[in-house]
Amino acid sequence: MDNRRHAKFYLGQRDDQKQGLDSAAPDFNADLHQQNDYPPGIDDGLHVVQDHGPENIIYLQKRDQALVDESLKSQALPPPEKRIYGLRRATFIFTCILALIFILYICIVGVFGSLITNQAAKISDLRKQTLDRPSDSTNLPQTTLTAPLATATWVKVADWEFIGCWEDDSSRVFGDSDKEDTALTNRACANFCDSFEYFGTEFGAQCYCSKTPPKTVAPPWNCNSHCGGADLTSEICGGFFFLSAWRRNNGTR
Known part of the structure; x- marks a missing residue:
């Protein structure tokens, strides 16, 4: 059925x-x-599945890509940094400042150096009164500098003439012979230099002899050292690197 x-x-x-x-x-x-x-x-319970059915469609995955406008990209990027002579702006400014400081330093050193040189020349001119060097021992200048009362020798040395205060240096203007005596006087130095044409006392205790005249005359107040062998108020024996110079009288030898 x-x-x-x-x-x-x-x-x-x-x-x-x-x-x-x-x-x-x-x-x-x-x-x-x-x-x-x-x-x-x-x-x-068995059914044929069509190959082109919606359940058999393979979906490909697609990566998310941010949609960014190219104009927005260009606006987001920082503008290129400007350079001056191939240097960054900050480096160029720093270099200019250093150069300016160096130039100012050179100018200041030059100005002060010139002022110091001029001042030294003026001081040297005030200290020195240049005289023509005599050709021999008999041709000294006719004018002699006489010391003021505070630096006067107050003595006379037989056969010798006081010719003033003169500059000395480390090589010694009167360098032919010398001695040091704490009891020095101008007379004692004259006796020691009897065979020379000139003698000079210095710093109160030094005696120098010479066959040639001194070179540079000095203001008389530079010879202010009292002789070690004389009364403090009676006799002067040069100063510190300054000679109380004497010359033998013409015709005495």
Whole structure:
């Protein structure tokens, strides 16, 4: 009885297909039933899946890309830094400042150096009164400098003439002979230099002899050392690097 019903259902289905009622959609399940020898109308749970169905579509993943306008990119980038002669602006300014300081230093040193040189020249001119050097021992200048009262020798030395205060140096202007005596007087120095044309006393205790005259006359107040062998108020024996100079009188030898 059941087989007849299935047969009728199957025959009816075939009749419908013949009439074109289901001609647009093929019955894939019927083919499957025929392959497996299942009676029509019995569903075994197996269905044919179409390859082009929506469940078989493969979706490709696409990385998110930020949509950034190129104009916005150019605005976001910092502008290129301006350079001066190939240097950054800060480096160029710092170099200019250093150069300016160096130039100012050179100018200041030059100005002060010139002032110091001029001042030294003026001081030297005030200290020195240059006289023409005599050609021999008999041609000394006719004018002699006389010391003021505070530096006067207050003595006379026989056969010798006092010619004033003269500059000395480390090489010694009167360098032919010398001695040092803490009890020195001008007379004692004259006796020591008896074989010379000139003698001079210096710093209160030094005696120098020479065959040649002195070179540079000095202001008389530079000879202010009292003789070590005389009364403090009576006799002067030169100064510190200054000679109380004497010359032998003409015709005495």
